[in-house]
Amino acid sequence: MKVIVVGAGIVGTCSASYLLRDGHDVVLIDSQGPGECCSKGNAGALSPGSCIPLSGPGMLSKIPGWLIDPLGPLRIRPGYLASVLPWLIRFVIAGRAGNIAGLADALLALHTNTFENYEPLVANANCQDLIRRTGTLTVYKTDGSLAGSQREWRLREERQILQRVLGSGELHDLVPELSTDYKHGVLLADHGFVTNPYRLVCRLAEQFARDGGHLERYRVTGIIVRDGRVSGVHTAAGELIADRVVIAAGAWSAKLISGLGIRVPLESQRGYHATVQGSGSTLALPVASAEAKVYATPMEDGLRFAGTVEFAGLDAPPDFRRAEALIQLAKDMFPAFALGKVSQWMGHRPTLPDSLPVIGPAPGHPGSLFAFGHGHLGMTGASTTGTTIASLVSGRQPPINLVPYRPDRF
Numbered sequence: 001m002k003v004i005v006v007g008a009g010i011v012g013t014c015s016a017s018y019l020l021r022d023g024h025d026v027v028l029i030d031s032q033g034p035g036e037c038c039s040k041g042n043a044g045a046l047s048p049g050s051c052i053p054l055s056g057p058g059m060l061s062k063i064p065g066w067l068i069d070p071l072g073p074l075r076i077r078p079g080y081l082a083s084v085l086p087w088l089i090r091f092v093i094a095g096r097a098g099n100i101a102g103l104a105d106a107l108l109a110l111h112t113n114t115f116e117n118y119e120p121l122v123a124n125a126n127c128q129d130l131i132r133r134t135g136t137l138t139v140y141k142t143d144g145s146l147a148g149s150q151r152e153w154r155l156r157e158e159r160q161i162l163q164r165v166l167g168s169g170e171l172h173d174l175v176p177e178l179s180t181d182y183k184h185g186v187l188l189a190d191h192g193f194v195t196n197p198y199r200l201v202c203r204l205a206e207q208f209a210r211d212g213g214h215l216e217r218y219r220v221t222g223i224i225v226r227d228g229r230v231s232g233v234h235t236a237a238g239e240l241i242a243d244r245v246v247i248a249a250g251a252w253s254a255k256l257i258s259g260l261g262i263r264v265p266l267e268s269q270r271g272y273h274a275t276v277q278g279s280g281s282t283l284a285l286p287v288a289s290a291e292a293k294v295y296a297t298p299m300e301d302g303l304r305f306a307g308t309v310e311f312a313g314l315d316a317p318p319d320f321r322r323a324e325a326l327i328q329l330a331k332d333m334f335p336a337f338a339l340g341k342v343s344q345w346m347g348h349r350p351t352l353p354d355s356l357p358v359i360g361p362a363p364g365h366p367g368s369l370f371a372f373g374h375g376h377l378g379m380t381g382a383s384t385t386g387t388t389i390a391s392l393v394s395g396r397q398p399p400i401n402l403v404p405y406r407p408d409r410f
């Protein structure tokens with residue numbers, strides 16, 4: 001079967017790679033090179049036990065405090081408030097107590113086999129070194145903030161996710177460079193990270209091309225529908241025809257599928273990083289500060305501090321003061337780190353109000369499949385999304401129950 005995959009981020013690249021392994025004739029199209037957008041500069045955590053929806057009970061009361069500080073963990077650019085308000089209302093509604101268990105189960109189903117589903121792809125591309133299963137750590141300064149995360153622990157505990165609370169001694173033995181202001185840690189021992197997310201996408205895409213896949217650099221301008229079936233895409237270079245079209249265009253997917261008359265409430269949650277070369281850090285695993293909401297990851301190109309959520313849409317220029325603020329927060333976490341050469345980056349997390357992506361066939365549009373909206377966890381969710389998309393195209397039972405990810409659930 002001829003299959004077009006639109007978007008060579010981590011989600012599209014994993015999907016295209018699995019489709020090729022099934023023997024399909026696959027074209028992976030991106031307007032830029034592979035991995036140039038959100039999959040490039042993220043924190044790289046692979047979190048098989050991640051099952052906490054972004055929105056939850058009590059969230060509303062925290063938002064004003066976050067918004068007061070213009071460089072705090074959450075920012076809505078003033079001119080964008082009216083545009084994002086309907087999405088925010090859906091977000092708060094999605095976090096009602098009665099929804100949480102179902103969302104947690106669906107998140108877990110997508111994430112639990114992340115390592116297993118990356119394994120054949122990275123083995124084939126001979127880049128196993130990019131993935132490490134070191135555990136990840138969340139650190140807390142106060143008893144109060146540790147107690148404040150009880151709901152999250154309980155959700156994980158109920159799902160038998162391996163987690164261990166570390167007291168101050170164990171915590172500082174594990175991460176000697178961490179500020180002594182931090183008193184507690186929660187270790188998720190079977191989590192891990194990608195040491196360079198951008199290089200991972202590039203290596204998988206290069207291998208895809210070596211194995212006979214077609215990697216094309218076009219901007220897709222529309223979806224072709226003929227005789228009631230999605231049958232290809234319009235590009236700047238003309239029409240491309242296929243039996244199946246997979247939309248994996250990250251935060252830009254909603255705009256692309258609007259031509260089919262389908263509306264999905266996809267919003268960009270813009271995030272930033274600052275990566276410091278020559279920091280002198282010996283950190284061996286990702287460490288997240290629960291209070292500062294900063295993720296520190298020891299990447300192969302330096303110590304990366306990633307985080308923050310900014311609502312400003314797809315077109316506003318980055319505000320790199322937010323990346324600078326991450327450095328200030330990082331100094332509070334690791335007082336001794338040296339400020340070497342710093343690079344900054346902004347990416348668009350493709351996010352739906354209920355924290356779940358859209359995965360599966362587009363209702364009423366045979367021939368098309370959607371795979372987007374992975375939000376804060378797309379590196380983790382991409383490998384299982386890839387196997388799922390390939391199963392659907394090849395007529396196998398998908399590895400996860402697709403009901404929670406239906407495109408028409410909104």
Ligand SMILES: Cc1cc2nc3c(=O)[nH]c(=O)nc-3n(C[C@H](O)[C@H](O)[C@H](O)COP(=O)(O)OP(=O)(O)OC[C@H]3O[C@@H](n4cnc5c(N)ncnc54)[C@H](O)[C@@H]3O)c2cc1C
Binds near residue numbers: 007249
């Ligand atoms: C600061 C930050 C930290 C993060 N940390 C983590 C983490 O630790 N762990 C984790 O699991 N996830 C993390 N994420 C989330 C993760 O990065 C994303 O969920 C994931 O990268 C999304 O991948 P994607 O392939 O859907 O989108 P993208 O990587 O954005 O790819 C979409 C692709 O589609 C292409 N495209 C769009 N429109 C068109 C068009 N019309 N024609 C052709 N091509 C098109 C784009 O060029 C792009 O290459 C983080 C994100 C951020 C911002």
